[in-house]
Amino acid sequence: MSAASVLVATPQSMHFAEALPLRSGASIRAYDLSYETYGELNADKSNAVLICHALNASHHVAGVYVDERGEVIPKSEGWWDSMIGPDKPVDTKRFFVIGVNNLGSCFGSTGPMQINPDTNEIYGADFPVVTVQDWVSAQARLLDALGIQTLAAVMGGSLGGMQALAWTLQYPERVRHAVVVASAPNLTAENIAFNEVARRAIVTDPDFHGGHFYQHGVLPKRGLRIARMIGHITYLSDDVMNEKFGRQLRRAVTETATEGAPFRYTTQDIEFEIESYLRYQGDKFSEYFDANTYLLITRALDYFDPASAFGGNLSRALAQATAKFLLVSFTTDWRFSPARSREIVKALLDNQRDVSYAEIDAPHGHDAFLLDDDRYMGVVRSYFQSKVAA
């Protein structure tokens, strides 16, 4: 396919020489942020939309990559390509959209896989613990460097939605609109529990070496696989799993089955399609994701809790926010259920803020925020057309 008709993305990098103080008390001396932009910044720099990513995503939000001959690289679409692009709900003909890879991630921004300038060794487990607030601070510096004072909107799903919410609290004067999708004001005990099991799987993998596996020439793939499998279960709904996989046996199983004995009767080999799917997801993930990044990002999720500084009172916490809000949740999302979004809506209404809220009836669970659902896309499109662009 020729790239003429599609949005072509070009990753960029920005260096920051000034140390970034972190919430933990530590700081990052110098760092780089990978980012991409789509569309054109207008003359008064009022049409910028910042997209914040979730656990395993990156700055490559929209568009495709092309090879040296100008041909589109297959499957190189950005992770929110259904949402962002020309004539899409977040229309890049109208908005200047910025995707940025967070500090501590593993897709180009400074993170555990890179050299610690203080020691000239790979950071590994020594990379400082970063929080949602730290990411927002780093993103704000990127906007400074791009000459953008005020965002038309900040937007994200899941952990990205937490960053959007944090923006409205840390830099209320710099955000006109916040779009918070499939998110929550903090993690529940169950959310933390799933994160903790995933972290234990990684940390107790003998190839983890206390987080300094890079020097040993190994990767804790076993742990990463388990972490991803656990995560994946929580991203899907019970319904969509039953619909897609149910109790369906893997083809190889049904082909070799003898009459009256539908199974292979094995504890270690695959019997059911769902097993095959999960193993594939785990294997794929373990090939490209950094184990220390997984620990850092799940911890950032655990720590996020804007209400904690206000005795647990979310309404008081959100009093600082002056942006207008769109919140979206999905009925079958049991990771960040609609009730969690409604907590945010209520706290904003308690402060007489301008809030739109859509609860989308979608079967896909938490993953729905990444999918191309008509009603969901329609709600975001309307919001950007009627409110953000107004």
Next chain:
Amino acid sequence: MSAASVLVATPQSMHFAEALPLRSGASIRAYDLSYETYGELNADKSNAVLICHALNASHHVAGVYVDERGEVIPKSEGWWDSMIGPDKPVDTKRFFVIGVNNLGSCFGSTGPMQINPDTNEIYGADFPVVTVQDWVSAQARLLDALGIQTLAAVMGGSLGGMQALAWTLQYPERVRHAVVVASAPNLTAENIAFNEVARRAIVTDPDFHGGHFYQHGVLPKRGLRIARMIGHITYLSDDVMNEKFGRQLRRAVTETATEGAPFRYTTQDIEFEIESYLRYQGDKFSEYFDANTYLLITRALDYFDPASAFGGNLSRALAQATAKFLLVSFTTDWRFSPARSREIVKALLDNQRDVSYAEIDAPHGHDAFLLDDDRYMGVVRSYFQSKVAA
């Protein structure tokens, strides 16, 4: 404490010299079953109640153990001691109650930790795959040996409930009542997915050695810990986790916290109480549970599906059952939700069977079936008094 006033349990063992043919086509040449009995078998042998256990339990259902001086051993209560005993819902003054450890388990009955008589080596991963139906066949032989033709009731929770249901299909003429608590007619894709992640954690532990770790003098504790942590999350409800742990920080964390920095900012150490709790559960479990047994029992769960031989039609499958039924489910159980129990109720009603059903409003999730809830205990007590003893 003296044992005079309490029910004292005495584990027994029964040897079976005749090979047991298994569903898989394999067979177990000879085997032992550990069991316990409470109360007295009446003259016409009509008051026997068989209790079937779930994933990690055993034949030690009720009562306590005493040491050689006759003193009660602390914390030696059976796993369903709140349910079974003198004057308890299943009253051992009236009923002769039998607990039996299933084949393939690790509490005395023949299983992967024992010697394979064919090879004189520890079974390990070579222990044949067993199904719920195989367990029922083995339990039936134990009843034969005890001279019991007909059970007043067969009863179990979770996987134990599946065995109770299977009893009514395999030996309809031998069961007067079936009490099926917090169970399901089969696993959903999500249930299988959680089992599969747990199994992968065990199998990919380098200390697993393909299931022959006994010869290597190691135990795959890392994998068992992860498996148990995952399981534990699914046993509890989101609500009860929030109530018990919420976002509460571990005491050590709050004590060392500095003003404005409530956390220790660490990815590998414990911050939240829920993490501490899960790690403790995982550690404890990995000390006593056999890894091959975990694989076998989760597979038995995966395979159970009485409707599959009837084109997925549960009503047709349950037409074979002639017992009277009590089904109990718990509102916050998301592992085997009330809807799954209602599927069984509906299928039995389609066959004009005598069915009682109680949906207990309890906050504890799947674990509720093991807890001492007044309404739950009351329902079982009434059923045994008014129906089973009638």
